Amino acid sequence: MNQTPDFNPTVVGSGSQTRSYANGLSLNVGAKVLHQAIHEIPVGENDEQLTQVDVAGSAGQDSVLMRLNHPIRIKMEGPLGDYAFAFNSQADIRMTGNVGSGVAEGMASGAVRVRGDAGVGAGAAMTGGTLAIYGNAGNRCGAAMRGGGIFVRGNVGDETGVGALGGMIVIGGDAGHNLGDAMSNATVFIRGAAASLAAGVTDAPLRKREQLRLGLLLINASIRGDAKEFRRIVPTAMLEAEASERGELNPNWR
Amino acid sequence: MNERLEKICFLPPAADTPWVGAPADDGSIQIERTDGKQVSLKSPLFWYDPPWSEIEIESADVIAAAVARLQVVVSALRSDLSAVDGNPELHQVVSDDTTNGREQADDYLPRMIPYRPERYGLSDRDFDGAAVVDVRLAMRRNSTGRFAFTPEEIGRWEATHGDSPLAGGGWVPAASFPPDVDCLSKLGGKLSQLRLLAGDAAVFASIAPHRLNDELPAVLAAQPDGIILRLNELDLSALELAQSVKQTRCMMDEQQCGHVPLWVVPGKITADDAAKLIALGANAVAIDSWGHKLVNEVKNAQQNSDSNSGYSSLSRHSSQDWVDWVEYELHSQIERFDGLMHAMLYQTPGQRLATLSAEWANTLSIPNLNLPFKPSS
Numbered sequence: 001m002n003q004t005p006d007f008n009p010t011v012v013g014s015g016s017q018t019r020s021y022a023n024g025l026s027l028n029v030g031a032k033v034l035h036q037a038i039h040e041i042p043v044g045e046n047d048e049q050l051t052q053v054d055v056a057g058s059a060g061q062d063s064v065l066m067r068l069n070h071p072i073r074i075k076m077e078g079p080l081g082d083y084a085f086a087f088n089s090q091a092d093i094r095m096t097g098n099v100g101s102g103v104a105e106g107m108a109s110g111a112v113r114v115r116g117d118a119g120v121g122a123g124a125a126m127t128g129g130t131l132a133i134y135g136n137a138g139n140r141c142g143a144a145m146r147g148g149g150i151f152v153r154g155n156v157g158d159e160t161g162v163g164a165l166g167g168m169i170v171i172g173g174d175a176g177h178n179l180g181d182a183m184s185n186a187t188v189f190i191r192g193a194a195a196s197l198a199a200g201v202t203d204a205p206l207r208k209r210e211q212l213r214l215g216l217l218l219i220n221a222s223i224r225g226d227a228k229e230f231r232r233i234v235p236t237a238m239l240e241a242e243a244s245e246r247g248e249l250n251p252n253w254r
Numbered sequence: 255m256n257e258r259l260e261k262i263c264f265l266p267p268a269a270d271t272p273w274v275g276a277p278a279d280d281g282s283i284q285i286e287r288t289d290g291k292q293v294s295l296k297s298p299l300f301w302y303d304p305p306w307s308e309i310e311i312e313s314a315d316v317i318a319a320a321v322a323r324l325q326v327v328v329s330a331l332r333s334d335l336s337a338v339d340g341n342p343e344l345h346q347v348v349s350d351d352t353t354n355g356r357e358q359a360d361d362y363l364p365r366m367i368p369y370r371p372e373r374y375g376l377s378d379r380d381f382d383g384a385a386v387v388d389v390r391l392a393m394r395r396n397s398t399g400r401f402a403f404t405p406e407e408i409g410r411w412e413a414t415h416g417d418s419p420l421a422g423g424g425w426v427p428a429a430s431f432p433p434d435v436d437c438l439s440k441l442g443g444k445l446s447q448l449r450l451l452a453g454d455a456a457v458f459a460s461i462a463p464h465r466l467n468d469e470l471p472a473v474l475a476a477q478p479d480g481i482i483l484r485l486n487e488l489d490l491s492a493l494e495l496a497q498s499v500k501q502t503r504c505m506m507d508e509q510q511c512g513h514v515p516l517w518v519v520p521g522k523i524t525a526d527d528a529a530k531l532i533a534l535g536a537n538a539v540a541i542d543s544w545g546h547k548l549v550n551e552v553k554n555a556q557q558n559s560d561s562n563s564g565y566s567s568l569s570r571h572s573s574q575d576w577v578d579w580v581e582y583e584l585h586s587q588i589e590r591f592d593g594l595m596h597a598m599l600y601q602t603p604g605q606r607l608a609t610l611s612a613e614w615a616n617t618l619s620i621p622n623l624n625l626p627f628k629p630s631s
Contacts, residue, residue: 063447067378083434083447087378101443102434106378121434125373143433144372146412163372163429165412182427 104131123150132221142169151221188233202236258492259530277599285456293456298538300327301545306334307406319343320580322363329366333375371429375411381452392462393430441476486521503535525587529594533606
């Protein structure tokens with residue numbers, strides 16, 4: 001195998017059997033072998049330029065490429081089924097097409113960019129990394145997340161951010177009902193309208209430092225827009241603590 | 255502790271039974287995953303919901319591993335038992351001297367992953383070496399009556415700097431159903447995903463008993479590798495407990511799921527109760543009341559540690575001392591349970607239990623002993 005960062009194999013196939021073409025090299029691999037082979041690809045010396053693998057032939061499958069823990073860029077075509085890229089770390093995934101439920105569940109680091117729509121529970125229980133959805137996301141997006149960031153260019157469904165203990169959710173469009181339900185230390189930025197806010201959260205303007213932070217994040221996620229167009233949704237008690245400047249010392253938001 | 259099912263007795267073999275050798279059985283149970291893989295456990299006892307956050311993290315790990323060494327399946331996340339990036343004893347590969355250098359699969363202590371809908375504290379490393387994944391459905395009520403996690407639990411799972419606790423140090427509401435599953439009819443996809451993530455584990459679904467008639471068939475349709483029934487969430491009489499186990503087993507049989515293991519969490523029980531519940535149709539029984547006694551003793555000792563009481567001396571001792579203490583505390587009960595289980599093998603399943611009570615006999619469809627005298631109780 002070519003061990004330089006230019007290494008650009010393509011894995012194609014369907015069902016459990018896939019074929020891999022890597023600079024002329026062809027392999028027949030199943031999901032398990034593909035997972036193992038990805039982890040064996042040497043890491044390039046240049047951190048800025050990840051080794052890229054093109055994967056095709058996974059359309060319609062569930063639980064695609066879970067538990068990757070390798071600094072590598074993967075490009076693939078959808079649509080994919082449920083629980084794609086769950087519990088991943090380090091990997092930078094760029095896919096085109098829709099995904100089912102639970103995309104990037106439990107992701108700890110790295111990035112997943114979806115050029116399509118996502119089903120329910122996108123980014124559920126994430127602890128780190130970035131999930132960018134360039135279409136719409138279903139209900140309970142970012143549920144129980146504890147860290148990382150979710151960017152949705154379009155609309156999100158009901159109960160977005162439910163039970164989130166940390167992290168950030170950026171919504172480029174509108175949100176459904178009960179936005180921010182049972183949310184504690186997470187922040188939601190929204191450009192459009194929410195059908196309803198959950199009890200205990202409130203709408204607040206962005207502070208200057210958040211405008212700067214959000215602006216950088218929007219650029220990083222390749223989402224067009226000005227940070228000034230967004231408002232933030234935070235727990236009311238958190239906002240009161242901010243106002244009294246006691247929150248950073250002894251926060252108790254519930 | 256009083257025996258709850260004392261109205262039921264074990265039937266010995268009839269007087270004219272020929273003398274045969276003791277049945278060969280090591281007490282192990284086999285679980286077949288829906289993908290055909292086998293999961294083997296050496297005992298049908300498990301510790302379902304240990305209150306790990308109530309004791310210091312180091313003590314929790316030592317107790318968890320010590321109980322698991324007795325072949326009891328112990329439920330714990332890595333974050334229950336160690337700080338971030340730690341390697342709890344319960345989760346470590348167990349060395350096996352019998353391998354003689356031959357390559358074989360890693361051996362782990364028997365462990366269950368509590369896969370709660372919220373997944374607070376769960377990391378991907380939890381899946382390695384687990385024997386059972388417990389997909390917990392329906393909210394649990396904590397000791398204060400809330401459907402919520404305590405600040406101590408959240409603090410243990412999601413450790414942060416003390417001056418900036420997640421959730422602001424307050425209660426965190428619990429969820430009832432995984433947020434990334436659209437509806438109950440899609441639960442099967444989640445279970446399949448977990449079989450891939452935990453390649454050597456049986457994936458169970460645990461449910462509360464309150465809506466069993468509706469929920470059990472729906473959950474069984476998702477094809478879990480087993481069912482865990484949390485009967486401890488109802489304040490059941492002894493007869494109701496026995497009847498619940500028997501009827502649930504019947505319901506599963508009627509759903510063509512006679513092969514699916516039924517594990518029960520009965521609340522306070524004795525070794526005799528545990529064996530009787532298995533004779534009534536359970537495949538494994540939770541011994542939380544035995545485990546909680548250990549936790550309470552450690553907690554009390556820790557609370558009194560300033561006054562130089564028991565915990566001070568416990569904490570100075572080596573892990574082996576802790577193991578010995580746990581073994582001492584649990585040995586008689588586990589030994590009694592193992593003995594009863596072995597003795598039951600002399601009888602076919604329908605002939606293992608009887609009762610002196612007509613009511614119990616009618617309710618449970620077990621023989622009513624026809625004694626020539628009136629029993630005192």
